[in-house]
Amino acid sequence: MTAVIELAGLRKAYNQGTPVETEVLHGIDLRLEEGEFAALIGPSGSGKSTLLNLIGLLERPTGGRLSVGGRDTARISEAELTALRGRSIGFVFQFHHLLPAFTALENVMMPTIIARGVADEEAEADALALLDAVGLKAHAYKKPAQLSGGQQQRVAIARALALRPRLILADEPTGNLDTHTADEIFALLRAFNRDSRCACLIVTHDPRLAARCDRIVRLVDGRIAEDRAVPSL
Amino acid sequence: MKFRLPFAPLVALRFLREGRMQTFLILAGTTGGVAVIVFLTQLISQLQNQIVDRVLGSQAHVVLRPLEEANRRAIDDQGFASIIEPRAQRLRSIDQWENIARLAGGMPGVTAVSPVVTGPAFAVRGQANKSVALMGVDAERYRRIVRMEEYMVAGRFAVEGTHTVIGTELAKDLGLRLDDKLRVAFPNGRDELLQVGGIFDIGNKDLNRRWVFVTLPLAQSLLDLPGGVSNLDVTVADIFEAQTVADRLRGATGLTVDSWMQTNAQLLAALRNQSVSNNLIRSFVVIIVALGIASVLVVSVVQKQKEIGILRAMGASRGMILQVFLIQGAVVGAVGSIFGSMLAFTLLNVFSAIYRNADGQPLFAAELEFRFILVAALVATLVGLLSALIPARRAAKMDPVQAIRS
Numbered sequence: 001m002t003a004v005i006e007l008a009g010l011r012k013a014y015n016q017g018t019p020v021e022t023e024v025l026h027g028i029d030l031r032l033e034e035g036e037f038a039a040l041i042g043p044s045g046s047g048k049s050t051l052l053n054l055i056g057l058l059e060r061p062t063g064g065r066l067s068v069g070g071r072d073t074a075r076i077s078e079a080e081l082t083a084l085r086g087r088s089i090g091f092v093f094q095f096h097h098l099l100p101a102f103t104a105l106e107n108v109m110m111p112t113i114i115a116r117g118v119a120d121e122e123a124e125a126d127a128l129a130l131l132d133a134v135g136l137k138a139h140a141y142k143k144p145a146q147l148s149g150g151q152q153q154r155v156a157i158a159r160a161l162a163l164r165p166r167l168i169l170a171d172e173p174t175g176n177l178d179t180h181t182a183d184e185i186f187a188l189l190r191a192f193n194r195d196s197r198c199a200c201l202i203v204t205h206d207p208r209l210a211a212r213c214d215r216i217v218r219l220v221d222g223r224i225a226e227d228r229a230v231p232s233l
Numbered sequence: 234m235k236f237r238l239p240f241a242p243l244v245a246l247r248f249l250r251e252g253r254m255q256t257f258l259i260l261a262g263t264t265g266g267v268a269v270i271v272f273l274t275q276l277i278s279q280l281q282n283q284i285v286d287r288v289l290g291s292q293a294h295v296v297l298r299p300l301e302e303a304n305r306r307a308i309d310d311q312g313f314a315s316i317i318e319p320r321a322q323r324l325r326s327i328d329q330w331e332n333i334a335r336l337a338g339g340m341p342g343v344t345a346v347s348p349v350v351t352g353p354a355f356a357v358r359g360q361a362n363k364s365v366a367l368m369g370v371d372a373e374r375y376r377r378i379v380r381m382e383e384y385m386v387a388g389r390f391a392v393e394g395t396h397t398v399i400g401t402e403l404a405k406d407l408g409l410r411l412d413d414k415l416r417v418a419f420p421n422g423r424d425e426l427l428q429v430g431g432i433f434d435i436g437n438k439d440l441n442r443r444w445v446f447v448t449l450p451l452a453q454s455l456l457d458l459p460g461g462v463s464n465l466d467v468t469v470a471d472i473f474e475a476q477t478v479a480d481r482l483r484g485a486t487g488l489t490v491d492s493w494m495q496t497n498a499q500l501l502a503a504l505r506n507q508s509v510s511n512n513l514i515r516s517f518v519v520i521i522v523a524l525g526i527a528s529v530l531v532v533s534v535v536q537k538q539k540e541i542g543i544l545r546a547m548g549a550s551r552g553m554i555l556q557v558f559l560i561q562g563a564v565v566g567a568v569g570s571i572f573g574s575m576l577a578f579t580l581l582n583v584f585s586a587i588y589r590n591a592d593g594q595p596l597f598a599a600e601l602e603f604r605f606i607l608v609a610a611l612v613a614t615l616v617g618l619l620s621a622l623i624p625a626r627r628a629a630k631m632d633p634v635q636a637i638r639s
């Protein structure tokens with residue numbers, strides 16, 4: 001088994017060196033294997049989003065070690081970090097963060113446009129296929145504002161998959177959806193995880209959904225309080 | 234195959250299109266600024282050209298004279314130069330003027346040289362008697378100094394035998410028409426009967442009353458200057474190089490050499506001051522437009538915080554975000570310059586239709602030089618780009634996490 005991410009003693013403090021310095025994560029050890037589907041749970045303010053942002057290379061840790069795809073991220077430059085993020089990580093956020101000025105199709109193509117500079121026929125066909133897979137082919141040319149919350153989140157999932165990343169990070173992807181829609185979104189992520197063997201780390205408050213993951217990591221006050229496998233049914 | 238824009242221009246244009254009202258305002262500001270600059274510059278340069286044209290319409294660019302002769306030129310209260318020639322006691326010729334004319338003609342920057350014999354005379358008809366200036370010229374050569382053929386209201390500008398070309402004022406004063414006879418008398422006691430072969434209106438009453446053109450040989454004999462000329466008139470290729478050419482000619486010939494720039498120094502100073510104030514206005518407008526573009530983009534950066542965060546999370550580098558905002562500035566500048574030039578063209582047309590000279594001609598032509606529009610577009614694009622620099626850097630520096638969390 002190869003580790004997609006590996007964290008050792010990872011720490012994150014905000015406002016370091018100031019009187020209001022606060023450490024949010026106090027040494028996290030975590031290893032996520034290829035194809036693993038893990039839930040990250042814990043009370044609000046426990047540091048789940050912070051952990052996701054660190055793993056997603058959006059922020060740098062203040063201590064400990066973080067490897068992504070086998071590469072230690074401590075010594076690589078900001079520019080390389082950005083490139084690595086684009087290539088190997090797909091994000092799904094709670095508030096579906098789509099670009100309102102672009103159509104659903106263009107949103108799904110955007111990671112490719114960023115990575116290659118410009119889109120081509122192939123990228124467009126692939127983006128259409130992804131939209132088809134999330135059941136939104138008919139809405140490809142609509143702007144996000146014309147879509148429902150669940151539809152927007154499905155576009156965001158298609159977008160996260162555009163470059164076939166080895167890791168999907170989802171921060172409360174179903175947080176503001178009704179249970180029925182939440183189940184659908186969750187099922188989609190599960191299906192892609194099965195098909196592409198990409199690792200998924202999903203922050204959720206919903207114990208029902210967490211129970212349907214392979215593994216549950218529980219964070220309390222910036223420490224891992226529990227890390228257990230879910231017995232398969 | 235479909236045309237696809239690369240990342241930065243694609244996002245830049247989409248952001249501009251999305252921010253309708255802002256984009257409209259920023260474009261309107263830039264359009265207005267470019268229009269003011271283009272309109273003002275074209276207007277002033279055309280008015281200045283016209284004034285210079287008018288001054289030079291009846292004047293040689295450079296005049297060579299014998300050293301001692303003390304001719305003066307002055308500016309009348311309308312700002313136009315006129316020749317005030319003191320009654321010469323004794324006319325002198327330029328020594329070896331053929332050689333000097335040849336030398337002047339071969340000088341770089343000189344396009345024409347014309348010998349002129351000029352002296353005072355009286356035009357007499359019946360009881361009427363007018364003081365005039367006899368101008369002995371080779372019509373063919375003189376046309377390249379003053380475009381007389383453009384000023385003819387009757388007959389042609391051609392002198393031969395005892396034919397003469399006179400101005401409209403003299404014709405009116407003496408009641409002369411084409412082919413009428415006119416007697417000229419000289420202080421030295423000579424006189425001659427001339428036949429009017431042409432009447433001109435040079436746009437200057439004084440000259441219309443004074444100038445009486447005859448052939449060079451006739452003037453030479455009437456003014457007792459056999460084989461001589463009183464001055465050599467010179468046309469130069471670039472009128473604003475006239476002084477340089479004049480200095481060079483003075484050095485080469487040792488004669489008295491005056492350029493139109495010297496004789497119209499006051500007018501030139503006035504034109505220069507006008508240009509300085511025009512530059513000042515243009516600079517202010519550029520600064521105001523730049524500040525407008527910058528401030529709208531600063532607001533846009535704050536509004537697009539979330540989008541910038543998303544793009545960064547998807548792997549867009551700081552440099553790419555920087556480009557997105559720089560391009561927005563450049564596009565606003567470029568598009569504003571197109572609309573601005575169109576607006577300026579309209580304004581020029583409207584104003585040239587409203588403001589007319591005394592003779593009903595438009596005060597200036599409603600023309601826009603393509604080259605000038607091109608320069609304006611380039612400058613506007615550059616200004617847009619520079620104005621976007623600060624907002625673009627702010628956008629590039631923005632923390633993606635902060636944007637995503639909020």
Ligand SMILES: Nc1ncnc2c1ncn2[C@@H]1O[C@H](COP(=O)(O)OP(=O)(O)O)[C@@H](O)[C@H]1O
Pocket residue numbers: 014015022024042043044045046047048049050051
């Ligand atoms: N930029 C920041 N500066 C200071 N404190 C922060 C910052 N970002 C998050 N925090 C703090 O870190 C803690 C964990 O936040 P977060 O990771 O968002 O928790 P969760 O996602 O589990 O609700 C919270 O107490 C929050 O106030």
Ligand SMILES: [Mg+2]
Pocket residue numbers: 048049050
């Ligand atoms: Mg959170």
